[in-house]
Amino acid sequence: MDDLSKSQMFVIHGVAAVGSVAFASALTYPLDTMKVLTQVASSSGKQLNAAELLLRILTLSGNSGISGLFSGYGSLALGRTLGLGARFGVYEIITAFYKDGLEDNYVSASDALLAGMAAGAVEALISSPFELIKLREQVSSASYIPNSTFALDKGAQPPLISRLLSGCYPDKRSLNQYVGLISTLSTKNTNVTSALLEYPWMMTGSGKPPSVCNVRRPSDIISLEGWGALWRGLRSGIARDSVFGGVFFSSWQFLHQAMLDWKAVGMDPPPRSDEEVGPLSPLFVSIAAGLSASVAAAASHAFDTTRTRSQCTVLPKYVSMERRLLKWKQPGNKFERYTGIHPSDRNLLFRGLRWRMARSGLASFMIVGSYFFAVDHLASNLT
Structure with a gap:
């Protein structure tokens, strides 16, 4: 008792x-x-x-x-x-x-x-x-x-980015400006754009890390940051x-x-x-x-x-x-x-x-x- x-x-x-x-x-x-x-x-x-x-x-x-x-x-x-x-x-x-x-x-x-x-x-x-x-x-x-007015088409999300952070789509405007700074080719050149998107540091299209708003779920944190x-x-x-x-x-x-x-x-x-x-x-x-x-x-x-x-x-x-x-x-x-x-x-x-x-x-x-x-x-x- x-x-x-x-x-x-x-x-x-x-x-x-x-x-x-x-x-x-x-x-x-x-x-x-x-x-x-x-x-x-x-x-x-x-x-x-x-x-x-x-x-x-x-x-x-x-x-x-x-x-x-x-x-x-x-x-x-x-x-x-x-x-x-x-x-x-x-x-x-x-x-x-x-x-x-x-x-x-x-x-x-x-x-x-x-x-x-x-x-x-x-x-x-x-x-x-x-x-x-x-x-x-x-x-x-x-x-x-911000809204996704200038985001790339969701169907064109690069495989590397989709593996690192699901749902992250690079900003098309930032990406075109970045391509224009480092290349004399037209910003409409798909080869340069596609190649840049295969680099992890181009996830946002500008070379900057994604916002905290995009990396707040445990699965996203572990996938992108370890x-x-x-x-x-x-x-x-x-x-x-x-x-x-x-x-x-x-x-x-x-x-x-x-x-x-x-x-x-x-x-x-x-x-x-x-x-x-x-x-x-x-x-x-x-x-x-x-x-x-x-x-x-x-x-x-x-x-x-x-x-x-x-x-x-x-x-x-x-x-x-x-x-x-x-x-x-x-x-x-x-x-x-x-x-x-x-x-x-x-x-x-x-x-x-x-x-x-x-x-x-x-x-x-x-x-x-x-x-x-x-x-x-x-x-x-x-x-």
Whole structure:
């Protein structure tokens, strides 16, 4: 009977955790969309404000403009559930070793920092593919996709292009202009045109990579960019999630311990351990989680901007292969190379900071609060 009760409690905690993550992600997802578009659409000279971003989304996202704010939510919900499960699971496993042999379950802020950094690195490995797909859906929702007035006839799609990216048709105007630049022959010469179309770098007809709007489905990403694209920007992702996890758990542990000490003041007799103080209010725990997440988001935002901008870049696998063969060296100083920061993004690293702090703080507050509420509600019904 005890085993059955333990199994039921385990299911209750699992259902409450998944439900709280989905609920908080849904309510804060528009903030994440605004953050991503601020990071991607802003140049070094101008940063788009909230009104411009919102108008662009409502105008370009189709018949139901509000749906553009939730583009890619399914990928985020799945990736966030797996990622947060890995983050808290790894953190609990590591801190269990710290608490082994101690009289109480005390974890210092420094131990929480190290455990959180390790947990964040694992989270980055798991959530990277889902985050890439989510980000490209968000960017596509606010991107202008021109019509195919000047596209080649669909029946004339080159075999090489059809294998690399299904549904991509080169722009006939760009192709004719390109042929005119490199050849003295007429742009109507089918031999030159057909030959150029057999080169992967002529997929768009201009020598440029396809737009993110054309490479957002998992099958298209794998076909054109390879499996490694799902983990693009992994260095900056690990740096971001490691810093976030370390700062989040250490700040949360510090605030949690401060609240326990405050509650213990005036107790007679004085408690000998944290267990004797008793549980804290779920509201205060949720507020502490929200504050910790906001601080962690601010500390790791530079790496988040780098990760976002790198994932929004289409890099065909033949270009990646050429870079490996030529031993291409990533630009920037040693710190930038290790963390994946591109030198051209130095002035953009803190774009969207307020959006991310608000989203992280609200999401953490809602996740913890709804988790406690769901567990109490389900457990009361069980008994």
